[in-house]
Amino acid sequence: MSAIGPASVIANGPAFEAPDPEVPDFEASVSARTRTARRLAPSTLLGYALPCGVFAAAIAAWEALVRFNDIPPYILPAPSLIGATLIKDWAILFNATLVTLRTTVLALGLAVVGGVGLAVLFAQSKWIERSLFPFAVILQVTPIVAIAPLLIIYLSSGTAVLTCAFLVAFFPILSNTALGLASADHNLIELMQLYRASRWQGLVHLRLPAAMPYFLGGLRIGGGLALIGAIVAEIAAGSAGQGSGLAYRIVEAGFRLNIPRMFAALVLISFCGVVIHVVLAALSHLTLRRWHDSARRKGI
């Protein structure tokens, strides 16, 4: 009782005019953020310089190891030789990169359409989810290397490779999106109910945006897996005498003991993987930075 006595009487007046104790608070936090960013600039620079330096040192050590020990190129080529091969064989390797990348991107796109579509279907009814989920799980747990030879028999080799890449990218997108659609704030769901929102409106205005962080997480995993799926399927198809992607070039170079070219193709595969990762991470960051906690500066 005493806590609300005369001592705590607040001055009268139009109360909503200015939320004074709160406004400066907000502005302070904004300016504090920019200040922190400015102060962090040199250490951010170091943050880039350090990994680059360590990477360069590792390459230099590799080069030195090969040169000082006179290791023949068919056992371990020096980085400089790999670089030279990359330039010499650029026409072949670049075309192969395009083939593999096209397969990967196409497979990822199909996995997004299929995964999100099926997740939305699952969200409509528990029974649909119960009936179809086992198929998705079986496809997921069966190693793609084991399925690839069958697919190559049934389908044309290009389609088979695409299907393999699609199958591995599909599941993480499906399961993450399904989880995201199911984890919308229950109070917001009730709010939608209160305002007589249709099923479609609930999906568009609540469930899909709520699932976005989960979907983007699944997309990042799926992106990496699509590349792996494409490579695995190319190797399987390549041994059947077809295909012209990077993995096929690796197999072919292996038959000819052209080790430097194998390494050059490997470098390109890694590069593709890194590019996919960076693009998807950037997409995720741009989409979530304004509202999701995952896009915040790390505290701990």
Place this chain on the structure above:
Amino acid sequence: MTLGRTSPLSGMMSSPLRGPPPRPAVKAGSVALRNVSKTFSNGTVALSNLDLEVREGEFVSLIGPSGCGKSTALRIMAGLTAPSSGTLEGGGGADVGFVFQEPTLMPWATVFDNVWLPLRLRRMSRTAAASAVLEALALVGLSKFTGSYPRELSGGMKMRVSIARALVIEPRLLLMDEPFAALDEITRFKLNNDLIRLKAELGTTVVFVTHSVYESVFLSSRIVVMASRPGRAIDDIAVPAPADRDEAFRSSPAYVETCRAASLALHGAMAEDDYL
């Protein structure tokens, strides 16, 4: 600020919000529970034979110990839960605003978009809804924050957005489920004052669930005290003060006396609880 207007709703009433208004059985802003009981599927009896009538323009607080069914009563009025027996008159329509204990904002949407949501669900475009949204935000003093995201706001500001979202549909009945329980006392006092002013300005009927005797006395025209196991109403206390009261009311004899009466009733409710 729009305090100077003769009728705060007149500007919004002409907006193409609704078609012809439906003819309800009871007056638009009133709501009544008649002999309502609610038993949950696990066997818990949340409400037993509750009779509660809220007349148009009233500000009724429901107070009582945890588990006395006050939130359940509110959810039944909102149409979020169906009663196991008994009837609901009024309430439950598209004309009802609801404020949860948490702000319950969409984190991915700006303040403007959050308040726009109820109108958007009625298929109103952003431009068509803009004046109503901005007016609702002006009512809660957040005109400068239309482009902010919820995480950039303090707890009190988030709750104001939540209130603006409830007000944007011009509800005749506003249901609030412990809306200020998670806020610090200073912010809570401020929002209490704001609510008094909004109530006086808009004339909306309000049903307000709270744990706090002081809050209920300061805000309400009537306090319904509830007891638990099973949930039921045990007392009905009128607050002898005009609707447009101000901070001075907090130190008036009428306030102190009503707080005493409500506290006694609440203690009576809690004494019946076997866990105390």
